[in-house]
Amino acid sequence: MLAKYVARRFLASLIVVLGVTAITLALMKTTSGSYVPGIDLNPALRPEDIARLRTQLGLDEPPQVWYATWLWNVIHGDFGRSMIDGSRVTDHIFERLPNTLELTATAIVIGVLVAVPLGVIGALRRGSKADHGLTVVSVAGFAVPQFWMGLMLILIFSVTLEQHGLPWLPSSGAFSAFQGGDLLDRVQHLILPATVLSFFYTSTWSRFIRSSMLEVLSQDYIRTARAKGMSERRVVYLHGLRNALIPLITLIGLELPGLVSGGLVVEVVFGWPGIGKLAFERALQYDYTTVMGVTFFATLLVIAGNLLADLLYGVLDPRIRYG
Amino acid sequence: MSRDEDAGDSGFERFEHFLEQWSRRDFLKRTGGAAAYVAFLAGGVEFLEACAGGGGTQSATPKKGGHVVEGNITDIRTLNSMLSSDTASNQVIGLMFDGLLNQKKNGDLIGAIAQDVPKPSSDGLTYTFKLRDNLKWSDGQAITADDVKFTYALAYDPQYKDFASPRRGDLSKYIASIDTPDPKTVVVKTTQVYAPFLASHGLYGILPKHVLGNLDGKALNSAEFNSGPTVVNGPFKFKSWDKGQQVTLERNDSYWGGAPYLDQWIVKVLPDSVALTNQLKTGELDIGPVDPGQFDNLKTTESVTTTEFPVPTFTFYAYNLNPDTKAGKLFGDKAVRQALLFALNRKQIVDAVFFGHGKVANSVEPPTSWAYKDKPKILYTFDKAKAESLLDGAGWAKGADGIRAKGGLKLKFDMITNAGNKQRESMLQVMQQSWKDIGVEATPSLIQFPQLVSQIVNIRTFDVFLVGFNWSNDPDEAPLYHSRNAVPGGFNGADFKNDQVDSILDQALGTLDKAKRKQLYEQFQDIMSEEVPSPVVLFNTGIYGWNKRVQGTDFGSFNQFGNRPWAHTVWVTDGK
């Protein structure tokens, strides 16, 4: 039953993947003009060079032909090569993926660990100072742009601290350039970007948990639980929280595409060598193949994320069954 | 002069472009930038001069060991010298691969694996390179003339036509044959006399035939070697490449110039110039290019030394001279072109937009060029009255709306540049204001970089565009100004066609007589100062900063990114 469900979802997803990649290509095509990726204002380049490159890259074909070719190759497992550097798109993706996973997973874990207690406190002490404080933090999380917060953290924790001779945190990259890469070093590099990213998650999710918790606490079964004579703590955490968490799963599932895009700003600001940064840079360089590859991959992740959320939903909420 | 340098500007642009999408610089400009500007006006010039002297080696005794971390703000694309066309890649490749020749910071060519810069044969068609003795690849194999021939064959031999070298166009045009009479001699025959040949094509890193020789063109495109060269001939060997983050290199003990002092040279990719500057301050970086906007940020840091030097880069705007366009009808009038340049306060642009890091341009040749003429026929110092009288004299009279017109044609046009480049955006604003003052209505508009490129090389419906251009050491400027490059795909987007200029440029390329060339190019600069089809606003400068523990660097106009004949003599005082 489940396998069938997954399979059906997968088929439906294919349509989504096709749509998204086609739109991506169309967007790039309409904004790129006659620009040839990798071509810069370079006096050594002559018109015939550009023409040759266009042909080599297949850019003189109509977009639909290019797309069909690309799709055909993808179906055969070939995502093609970057138009900028000629290396395999899949290599690019899989080289960057661990970094992105490291950052996003950390941020999500921190986000959940912080957001859940905050949201519960906000719901239980609705209208209190703590609740108002939480609201302010949440609004800040929405309002403060990630890049700004990132820069501020860099300014404070890298530059200023260092200037005062205090212990400071590295501001870019996933590990130290020289003799870096051990666990402690990586963790040090992870702190700032993960903080920014998880702050964003926390502010969204804590708010969400709060309202979800409030709704759950007004449910009849909570009254039933109280009528059984259990402590408020037990009521909240045993009977309330699990129900309140169910919708959060969807939200987190929807963040999975953040593996590619959600952390983009953070990746760019902190020079984190992840997929988001790759996609962003390559999009600006009109590296069609890489962008299409990443898009394809990202779309798959979105779908996988949704599916995973649905399945998790089923684990947490016995009312959901797949058929 | 090296042609593999010439994509440098665009790398820089890229960084500007993508970075500024996030308008973080906007923010910085508003906060730090404004303060820095004020500080600069209050006496930055003196400071600038005080800083500019650095760059020489110290007299202390070099020590072996240690490492440097060099920063860059553009990602590295490839490590194959014959595939690379961008600064960031060339910078790393240059540390691993030597070419036949190398370049001093003033642009003079010197021998690298070739003993010397060869004298061309009397007919100007043959160059005979003698390789040094005891040249060895890092795996112990001898470097021979076959390696050189193999490397160049990749870009001119039809056998390798599938190999996506950006140099194929030029090399296949100019190279007639390469012979290797003995393992230490390379004889290159060119198809025609081509003056920039050595400067443009003599510096490519030589690739090991014994590693790559059995691959065909297609396979070479995707060889593992391109992202992890196993064998090198330069001062540093490849160790690892963490994509998107850094390339780690280590000492090549068998380097012909002597083993480098440093154990490791790491090139790290940073998000932007702000991060780069910050890391220079924190010591996470040892070396890195400094953005003019960040210069003041760095000057308070005691541990960092900077040097500033002219670079073969300029920023120019171009008029659309195509007589079939409306703009062409305006700009076809030389008086208009000249008047507009007179009306532009370029000193103000250099100071306000580039924080003083740049030089008002008098010529179309960059000052780094040996053919540079500082005072060509017409000097366009800011002179509003002159501009107005020129226009008045040409019959462009101010209308009721304050805009000049002639024969029903209003002196009114659009200006484009790439969105996201704050410096250029500001420049357009200054231009708009300056020209408004003389009764010309110029409207700035911003488009995406690829569209700007398309406008310049293909579409050409613009009125005026503003962009930067990066040159090699050779004074040839045919790409921008020769009429044959006015065809679609060429860079002569202004559609400048001048028979005299064409003839001078052709002659200058066709002779190896440097004195004659210099004289021709001076003539060229005079004509251009009169014609001003696409006036150069300013010559940019480069700034490099490094931690004081780093010794033995010698950054300059042509040793900025790629060519660093001194790389193996860099050392660190603390040995770390």
Place this chain on the structure above:
Amino acid sequence: MPEAATAKHLTMAWTANDPLLTVSDLKVWFPVASGVMQRTVGHVHAVDGVDLEIRAGETLGLVGESGCGKSTLGRAAIRLLKPTGGTVHFKGEDITSIRGEHLRALRREMAMIFQDPYASLDPRQTVGDIIGEPIDVHGLAKGKERQDRIRELLRVVGMNPRFADRYPHEFSGGQRQRIGIARALAVEPTFIVCDEPISALDVSIQAQIINLLENLQSKFKLTYLFIAHDLSVVKHISNRVAVMYLGKIMEVAPGQQLYRRPRHPYTGSLLSAIPIPDPKVELQRKRLILQGDVASPVNPPSGCRFRTRCPRAASYLKGDFVLRSGRRSNRYFDKFLFETDPALLKRIGAELARLVPAETQRLAAPELGAVLLGGAVSLETGLPLVLVRKEPKGYGTAKQLEGRFHAGERVTVIEDVVTTGGDSLRSIEALRAAELDVIHLVVVLDRGEGGEENIREARIPYSPLFRIQDLPLD
């Protein structure tokens, strides 16, 4: 009430003596979609073959538990829903699939009052707008005339005409229901479907609305289909009551008769379940408590829909075995099986004929006896058996075997449900004593009670299955 021209068009062949509304074999199925592609995997058989007549001027009550399809039936009857199958005739005209202007004209003849007076009124409209909307839609009045109509309607439902400018939230539930009724009356309909009009109201208010509806009916000669789950209310207001269960009508009867003599076990159970607000009565009532829950309308039980909960079906075979006679009184059965469905009788007869050996000369049926004997001759004529109802007189003795048998006749014994087989053995014994040759036994077996073993002991060939699949026995 004045008749519009369009309404006259609808009344051509119909005379006031005919049923106002006739529903025949009406089916309304809703697709059950599943999965991402929302493929239809089944249907909710909300209404599954209903025959009903509503006479002009009467109130037909429709009761049933939640989910039985009564609201759907109500909506389909006035074409707010398109039926999946069957026909609806209104004033003699087939309105099952009319559309467009025709349907719009019909809308003037019919109206609906909804259950939830909170949800069915647009909170942003004034009361006047709400009532005025159908007037506008049908272009019945304009300007001052329209205002007068609205005020008149409010007065008719017992509200202050000045309330026309107020908003629904300013009113209590009962008042809102009055507004809803006024809106329904605005088109001057002849037929109104009242869908649970009082169940959302406070107890003390319900009577107000019931009385209002009754008054309006006599005043405007309205015909009601009154849908509710509360049988007391339905019985009070209705002339006749239809009892619905799982998409089918179980029984239709005048309210009083339904209460006194329910003909269907479900009706009986329903009546028994409804508490009577009188402790004296209540404490002495015999309760007939149904077990279990209503089956799923997606996959309704074969045979009688009610069989899964029927106290009388409890001892019978599950699944396909549907034919049964009463060990106890089975009037409901008689009525519904033998009087209302001759087609079914034919099928049963045909099935019997197939199972009975050709050499049988007569049929004997100790249990079905009363039912079967009259038609038992059919084998000789080769015609299907025609079953004639006769009251059974007792249990399990040969005394029941009426009719004239001759010694030596070859007889097949038919018995409806065999539990232990004891009755059958006794019957056979008696028949043999009468020197009849019992050559075959046709039995419907009850599972697991050992009946089959006992029958085997009689050493007579038997057909153990009386298999009539999926008989629509309700």
Place this chain on the structure above:
Amino acid sequence: MTQPLLEVSDLHTVFSTKEGMVKAVDGVSFELHAGETLGIVGESGCGKSVTALSIMRLQRPGRIVGGKVMFKGQDLTRVSEYEMREVRGKEIAMIFQDPMTSLNPVYRVGWQVGEPTRLHGGWDAKKALSSAVTMLARVGIPSAAARAKDYPHQFSGGMRQRAMIAMGLTTTPEVLIADEPTTALDVTIQAQILDLLRDVNREFGTATILITHNLGVVAGMCQRLIVMYAGKIVEAGPTTDVFANPKHPYTWSLLRSIPRLDAERHEPLKPIEGLPPNLVDLPAGCSFHPRCVFKVDRCSRDTPALLQVGDTQRSACWVTQSGTELKGA
């Protein structure tokens, strides 16, 4: 009379709303004796549910502002929250109107039914579950051991209400408060549940407070009856007496306004005119007087107390207290 099991005296519970203070329970007093079933009848908003919740001290966000709830010698309105928890679910159990939402959707039924014994008896999970299964079987859940592993959504409405009852009974409480236990159920299921409650009362001897708006349900279930209107008790007495001879006009009118299934003839109903009162803005005097067909002048001035009227009943009505019989016009 024996000592009552539960004695509510002069209970006041208020809610703050935007429109003002609502006296949801306004001076309610009654007794519950061991083993009896007491009905509390009234329309929505009359305060019957809040009364029940106040006994359990689950009336939040309302506040108990006066009165006592004496249970086993202690005043439940004053005991600590900790002590109250020991009463809830252990000595007084409560079941609610909507069985669809009263069970936690994410836990198995058996787990939830066994929870009170884990909480109060300190039983381990296994023991609690086996007691839950026993109790589920006891309340008529077929194959209880298997069904205990089901989640609430796999139960029908009737089964959920059975499970709720089972949950209340696991700790063998002395009082069971059933707040509209059948309102959300179909009549045939209602009959099942009422039957079950009768059984429970008989077998466990659990005193039951049955809150409902359905007079028929009370008639068949309760020995004694309380009628509430606008936060107050307007009439109380043995069920048979109240039905036979109501001593408050509200009760009297209510009984005449509802159709009876066993009515022999079609007689027009006699509705109570007017609307139920707004609790924020109650009429002066007797809250029922604007709708009352028997009202006298005094009714709109003074609020009547709940006093003995006749042998067995108490009523809060100036008319009946003055000896007037209620007779229909």
